[in-house]
Amino acid sequence: MSFQDVLRRGDDFLGEYPRRSKLWNYMSHATCLFMIVNSKILLNVLYKPHLHNIEKLDNALDKARKEKRSLLTVMNHMSVVDDPAFYSALPMRFHLDIDTIRWGFGAHNVCFSTMFQSWFFNLGKILGTKRFGEGPFQGSVDAAIRILSPDDTLDLEYTPQCIDVQKPIVLQTVNNPIQENKELVKFVKPSPESTNVLMSKSPFIRTKTSWFHVFPEGFVMQLEEPHNNSMRYFKWGVARLVLEPTRAPVVVPMFSFGFEKIAPEDSPEKGVSRWLPANFGAEIHVCIGDAISDEKI
Numbered sequence: 282m283s284f285q286d287v288l289r290r291g292d293d294f295l296g297e298y299p300r301r302s303k304l305w306n307y308m309s310h311a312t313c314l315f316m317i318v319n320s321k322i323l324l325n326v327l328y329k330p331h332l333h334n335i336e337k338l339d340n341a342l343d344k345a346r347k348e349k350r351s352l353l354t355v356m357n358h359m360s361v362v363d364d365p366a367f368y369s370a371l372p373m374r375f376h377l378d379i380d381t382i383r384w385g386f387g388a389h390n391v392c393f394s395t396m397f398q399s400w401f402f403n404l405g406k407i408l409g410t411k412r413f414g415e416g417p418f419q420g421s422v423d424a425a426i427r428i429l430s431p432d433d434t435l436d437l438e439y440t441p442q443c444i445d446v447q448k449p450i451v452l453q454t455v456n457n458p459i460q461e462n463k464e465l466v467k468f469v470k471p472s473p474e475s476t477n478v479l480m481s482k483s484p485f486i487r488t489k490t491s492w493f494h495v496f497p498e499g500f501v502m503q504l505e506e507p508h509n510n511s512m513r514y515f516k517w518g519v520a521r522l523v524l525e526p527t528r529a530p531v532v533v534p535m536f537s538f539g540f541e542k543i544a545p546e547d548s549p550e551k552g553v554s555r556w557l558p559a560n561f562g563a564e565i566h567v568c569i570g571d572a573i574s575d576e577k578i
Contacts, residue, residue: 291427294420295484310379312404320369330370334569341572345531351429351490356535358496360544380489386410417518429526431490503546532573539565
């Protein structure tokens, strides 16, 4: 379950940009498509991407939408190009709907160091996360929990930013469905359609539950053989994304290898070549696992 302060802090963080604007949604979708299409072209022309078990992701997303739950995917972090490269490897059907395009985290000191970068990555549905000293209880993690909380699960009594004087009226109407109020009650009860009416300000626009993708290690991890496919410990905040949304998300593990060949971590020592892709023709693999059973969550 979640707490009102968590949802309110998430609202405040998301409210720093005009995400309630339809124009923002159009620009956000355009930004995402620009990066996805260009990454897809480069990935398929310069490398050999292989996508495994895409049907498992289809089934998980379908399950999440039918059960009105969000989707949380976790993946190892092999290089700085993992996102959007891994996402561009997916079929185009995942990119045509702004509500299906993933949300994610980005290092605040790397991706949000200038105003242009901040707007660009926010339009790309990336939340700035401070990796040093802020800990798991920071605004971006609260915002991710808010995103992972389906709108129709928000408790009216604790809904963030719902005007206090309106709460007794709304609750009384919902709890006393007398004959003349039946139609009103249908409209006022929590649902994706009524959420924006119940809240004096909703942090962003959506018509479906969301997908959030996270690299739980929090850092790029490139090791030499035989440890090259190992993972470091997970950041504590990842547990919050599973435990604190108002309804537990569908969790799907993913694993990739080959992206480290595009952007080796020793590239900073090579001058201008650090900004250029390497090892043309290398194979890239993205493997999608089974959704974690609800009993384990």
